[in-house]
Amino acid sequence: MTSTDVTNSAAAEETQLTINHEVAADLDSTNAFEGPEKLLEVWFAPSAKTLPPGVKENGLKSVSPSIWEGMLDMVNCKVLSIVNSDHVDAYLLSESSMFVFPHKLILKTCGTTTLLLGLRRLLRIAAIDAGFPFHNVKTLEDDRVAATPHRVFYSRKNFLFPDRQQGPHSSWKEEVKFLDELFENGSAYLVGRMNADHWYLYMTSPTTSTLTPPRTPSSSTGGSPTRSAKIPTGIVAPCLGSVDDNDDETLEILMMDLDQDLAKQWYLEDSEKSGEGHALGTAISNKCGLAEVYPTSVYPEARIDSYLFTPCGYSANGVIPAPTKSSDDAASRAAHYFTVHVTPEPICSYASFETNVPSGQNGRQTSEVIDHVINIFRPGRFTVTLFQTKNKPATPAGGADVEESQGSLVKQTVDRIDGYRRIDRIIHEFEDYDLVFRYYERDGWTGTKKAMVGEDF
Numbered sequence: 001m002t003s004t005d006v007t008n009s010a011a012a013e014e015t016q017l018t019i020n021h022e023v024a025a026d027l028d029s030t031n032a033f034e035g036p037e038k039l040l041e042v043w044f045a046p047s048a049k050t051l052p053p054g055v056k057e058n059g060l061k062s063v064s065p066s067i068w069e070g071m072l073d074m075v076n077c078k079v080l081s082i083v084n085s086d087h088v089d090a091y092l093l094s095e096s097s098m099f100v101f102p103h104k105l106i107l108k109t110c111g112t113t114t115l116l117l118g119l120r121r122l123l124r125i126a127a128i129d130a131g132f133p134f135h136n137v138k139t140l141e142d143d144r145v146a147a148t149p150h151r152v153f154y155s156r157k158n159f160l161f162p163d164r165q166q167g168p169h170s171s172w173k174e175e176v177k178f179l180d181e182l183f184e185n186g187s188a189y190l191v192g193r194m195n196a197d198h199w200y201l202y203m204t205s206p207t208t209s210t211l212t213p214p215r216t217p218s219s220s221t222g223g224s225p226t227r228s229a230k231i232p233t234g235i236v237a238p239c240l241g242s243v244d245d246n247d248d249e250t251l252e253i254l255m256m257d258l259d260q261d262l263a264k265q266w267y268l269e270d271s272e273k274s275g276e277g278h279a280l281g282t283a284i285s286n287k288c289g290l291a292e293v294y295p296t297s298v299y300p301e302a303r304i305d306s307y308l309f310t311p312c313g314y315s316a317n318g319v320i321p322a323p324t325k326s327s328d329d330a331a332s333r334a335a336h337y338f339t340v341h342v343t344p345e346p347i348c349s350y351a352s353f354e355t356n357v358p359s360g361q362n363g364r365q366t367s368e369v370i371d372h373v374i375n376i377f378r379p380g381r382f383t384v385t386l387f388q389t390k391n392k393p394a395t396p397a398g399g400a401d402v403e404e405s406q407g408s409l410v411k412q413t414v415d416r417i418d419g420y421r422r423i424d425r426i427i428h429e430f431e432d433y434d435l436v437f438r439y440y441e442r443d444g445w446t447g448t449k450k451a452m453v454g455e456d457f
Contacts, residue, residue: 017305018065018082035343035350036157036254037096037108038115038169042122043151044132045103048087055131059102061089063129068098071125075118077109081278083305083319087335090317092305097317097339103150108354110341114167116154116178123147123231136231149233152183154202157254157383160348172200184230191426191437197256197383199437203430206234248433249388251366253353253373257380257447262288263344267312281306285316289376290340293353293369294320298362306340314342320357336361342377351377374417380445384438419443 044060045051056062068091069079077095091098095113099106105122109115126132126147128140135148154175159165168178176188185205192198265288268280285291285306294302299320306316318338338355353373359366370384416422417440424439 016082016084017303018084034111034159034161034164035341035348035352036159037110037341037352038113038156039154039252039354040107040115040119041104041151041153042119042126042149043104044126044130044147045150048102051103052133054133056129059132060100060105060126060130061102063100063125065091067125067129068100071118071121072098074121075107075109075115076113080307080315081305083303083317085303085319085321085335087321088319088337090305090319090337090339092307092315092317096315096341099317099337099339101335106337108339108341110343112164112166112169114169116168116175119182120146123149146231148231149183149204151206152179152186152202152204152233154179155200155385157197157199160350175200176202182231184232185234189428191385191428191435192383192424192439196423197254197381197439199254199383199385201435203433204233205431248356249358249386250354250356251359251369252385252387253370253382254385255351255353255374255377255379255382256349257445258342258344258349258351259378260344260346260349262376262378263342263346263349266308266314266342266344268308268310277307277309278305280308281314281316284308284314289372290316293338293355293372294318294357294364298364299323312344314340314344316340318355320355323362351379371417374420379442380447381439381441384436384440386436387433389433 045055048059051059065079065082072079072093077093080092080094082092083090087101089100091100093109095111096108097106098108105126107115107118107122123146127134127145130147132147134140134145137145139145162171165171168174172188172190176186179186179188179202183204187203187205189201189203190198191201265284282304285304290306291304296302301321303319304316305318306314308314316339318340320336320338322336336355336357338353338357340351340353342351343349344351355369357364357369359369366386374382420440420442422438422440424437426437428435428437
């Protein structure tokens with residue numbers, strides 16, 4: 001790999017781009033077919049400010065890329081490039097993306113990747129290489145050692161070609177079985193119509209069990225006795241409390257049946273330029289308008305790493321440092337991301353956009369982001385999910401704060417999107433989070449319903 005230092009201004013935080021030229025130069029997406037991603041988010045602490053005692057400085061960010069690459073090999077994807085920043089490391093992968101924060105990891109993979117098969121390795125890395133506490137075994141030397149997560153989320157939309165998936169991803173039923181055998185206190189949900197586009201969610205809840213204090217790096221044999229074959233979640237050391245980040249918010253837009261005239265810009269027309277994927281990705285980001293979702297004029301420290309695949313397809317990661325209004329510690333530690341992935345082939349056209357940039361930050365509302373992204377792709381149909389903590393005072397499109405969490409969440413995503421009709425609106429109220437799911441179809445869209453049939457589960 002080679003590294004390039006990127007600093008946007010003298011006062012800005014420094015970011016470093018590392019490109020894996022060996023992988024990037026020989027990457028071909030000819031056989032890509034399954035755009036819809038599997039999305040895993042594992043938290044090991046409520047925030048980067050509340051890492052448990054004994055955890056290495058910078059937590060998961062202290063783990064070397066080579067160790068993460070070993071885990072990604074189990075998932076069947078490779079690292080194309082890495083954007084390192086003070087608060088998050090953004091990995092652009094051959095099949096989507098990974099974001100590593102001090103306290104949590106987000107892994108999103110498409111195609112026939114076996115994401116869940118890397119989960120045990122992830123938990124082991126968190127314990128051995130980052131120093132997070134574990135409860136499932138007595139010593140680090142036990143091959144089964146797994147750090148105790150604070151929270152776990154796994155989600156995806158219905159696959160276009162479910163019969164081609166491998167391992168536990170052959171069906172939602174098998175995925176839930178895999179996760180239930182691993183974790184305590186997990187719950188599985190299907191959101192949306194079974195015979196149309198829908199969304200699956202698995203999440204863990206904090207345990208009510210009282211366990212002896214977890215092992216710390218200073219006492220490698222001081223772990224608690226095994227209470228269950230499963231891994232507990234949600235255990236927080238008394239000195240840390242249990243307050244989550246107030247701005248935990250994730251917006252995901254999943255788009256199918258892309259406008260084929262617009263989709264042409266995600267094809268690589270000149271095969272001789274196949275080794276220039278990163279440079280071409282940057283050009284496309286600017287041309288199509290994705291670079292303006294969070295423009296540098298408003299977010300001067302934003303950094304985008306993008307790639308155009310051979311013969312077609314596109315991926316991008318964005319690192320968006322929060323605006324610093326003071327020297328307050330919370331502001332100085334805040335960082336956000338967005339990620340975009342495009343499969344433009346007509347038979348399976350798909351694009352996704354995901355971000356955790358809070359609505360209203362620097363005046364950019366959720367409704368504006370949705371409109372901007374939809375106009376780039378003009379999909380025949382799409383779903384929007386907005387997932388956020390209850391204790392976040394949301395800001396609706398009108399700009400005024402609304403105290404009622406669920407009511408404000410509904411207003412943020414707005415019902416009306418020009419040129420589209422809303423087919424579904426579903427609201428889920430969980431213990432600590434609220435979820436809004438919406439499904440839209442373009443006015444006059446007459447696309448095939450074949451890919452919309454629900455999976456067996």
